[in-house]
Amino acid sequence: MEFEDVVRKRRMMRHFKPDPIPEDSLDRIIDAARRAPSAGNTQGQSLVVITDPEMRKTIGEICGEREYAGRFKHNWVSEAPVQVIACTSEKAYRDRYSEPDKLQDDGSVIEWPVPYWHIDVGCTVMALLYAVVNEGLAAGFTGTQRLQELKDVLGIPDEVTPVGIIPIGYPDQDVKSPSLKRGRKPLDEFAHRERW
Numbered sequence: 001m002e003f004e005d006v007v008r009k010r011r012m013m014r015h016f017k018p019d020p021i022p023e024d025s026l027d028r029i030i031d032a033a034r035r036a037p038s039a040g041n042t043q044g045q046s047l048v049v050i051t052d053p054e055m056r057k058t059i060g061e062i063c064g065e066r067e068y069a070g071r072f073k074h075n076w077v078s079e080a081p082v083q084v085i086a087c088t089s090e091k092a093y094r095d096r097y098s099e100p101d102k103l104q105d106d107g108s109v110i111e112w113p114v115p116y117w118h119i120d121v122g123c124t125v126m127a128l129l130y131a132v133v134n135e136g137l138a139a140g141f142t143g144t145q146r147l148q149e150l151k152d153v154l155g156i157p158d159e160v161t162p163v164g165i166i167p168i169g170y171p172d173q174d175v176k177s178p179s180l181k182r183g184r185k186p187l188d189e190f191a192h193r194e195r196w
């Protein structure tokens with residue numbers, strides 16, 4: 001697919017057909033996500049990829065999909081044949097930036113202008129979302145307040161933070177999010193040319 005078509009077609013999907021995703025598509029999606037940039041090439045991002053139906057139900061429950069089921073009349077997160085949990089490790093960045101080539105001249109660790117570990121996992125999620133569309137599939141995104149429970153059921157280590165759940169599958173007719181009424185920001189409000 002042309003890159004511009006991928007960008008324009010991508011939207012968050014909240015209803016999926018039960019058909020499984022071809023293994024080679026899933027491999028390409030995961031590999032695209034792995035190729036996302038990272039500060040200092042830390043690569044503190046990681047994924048948990050779930051296909052097991054029982055675990056998908058558990059994850060759907062942890063995401064509070066029942067709330068959505070009332071609105072949509074169907075499940076959302078658990079009906080997708082694949083769920084990807086995007087994760088990041090702040091510790092990986094603190095360790096990487098303590099290495100000699102990243103230390104300041106006075107030997108100190110940089111002051112973080114912004115949390116690079118969050119930026120990088122955002123890049124990973126975006127790469128994954130575009131790769132999904134490129135495979136003729138669709139994906140959604142949801143966070144959860146129940147992070148520790150999510151970590152416990154998936155055996156995610158203490159120092160790793162799951163930032164969100166991405167259900168992936170073949171799109172079905174979904175109910176559009178009320179947030180879409182906000183429309184898309186006009187270009188000149190979004191991009192400030194030369195100065196704000």
Ligand SMILES: Cc1cc2nc3c(=O)[nH]c(=O)nc-3n(C[C@H](O)[C@H](O)[C@H](O)COP(=O)(O)O)c2cc1C
Pocket residue numbers: 010011012013014141142143164177179180
């Ligand atoms: C960090 C993040 C959290 C989101 N959380 C939810 C969510 O909990 N439930 C949901 O239905 N959509 C969620 N979304 C999807 C947004 O609602 C969606 O991206 C936005 O309305 C724009 O629509 P589009 O992505 O289809 O263009 C989330 C998106 C992001 C990036």
